[in-house]
Amino acid sequence: DAGVIQSPRHEVTEMGQEVTLRCKPISGHNSLFWYRQTMMRGLELLIYFNNNVPIDDSGMPEDRFSAKMPNASFSTLKIQPSEPRDSAVYFCASSSGGGRNTGELFFGEGSRLTVL
């Protein structure tokens, strides 16, 4: 298996632009997580899905952030409009099981976002 695949790996954009990050989880995994990593705030959970359904989005910073999972093999994280403080590495991770059976998270290589 190729593992969790994220795109783009790097994105530089200007303030106010829309940013879309993409994730393909490992086939057969039914839980998907979006994390944001910064020096100041560490590894923050933004949202997670179980069986394509958003379960907890309490970590989403504000209305500018949205996430979707239209099917079991694809998820997007969108920021509109982007701001310089959104600059971070965004990781997608997937796992099998869910609820009380949650196990190892497999992380993608991350998308490094820079908003100028």
Place this chain on the structure above:
Amino acid sequence: GENVEQHPSTLSVQEGDSAVIKCTYSDSASNYFPWYKQELGKRPQLIIDIRSNVGEKKDQRIAVTLNKTAKHFSLHITETQPEDSAVYFCGDTNAGKSTFGDGTTLTVKP
């Protein structure tokens, strides 16, 4: 993370010495406690985990202990090597939601 506190934030040891990283959590319903290692510029990867029905688990030079009563768990690395240098995150999982401590930067000096 808001649910788990991790200490210390930085740790420097001599090669061959042991390293210990500690985490505390607040939710008694948490049932799965993983540890991830993140090398510079890389993704976090699981190195060991423990579930709430187990007190200790060991895998070669690394071990994790869990004290459910006190709500804390620890990572122990023995005979440290320079390649152990990385950021280590402890995790706390409850009902499928995995949150992490703020990380410990471990430096192993040769």
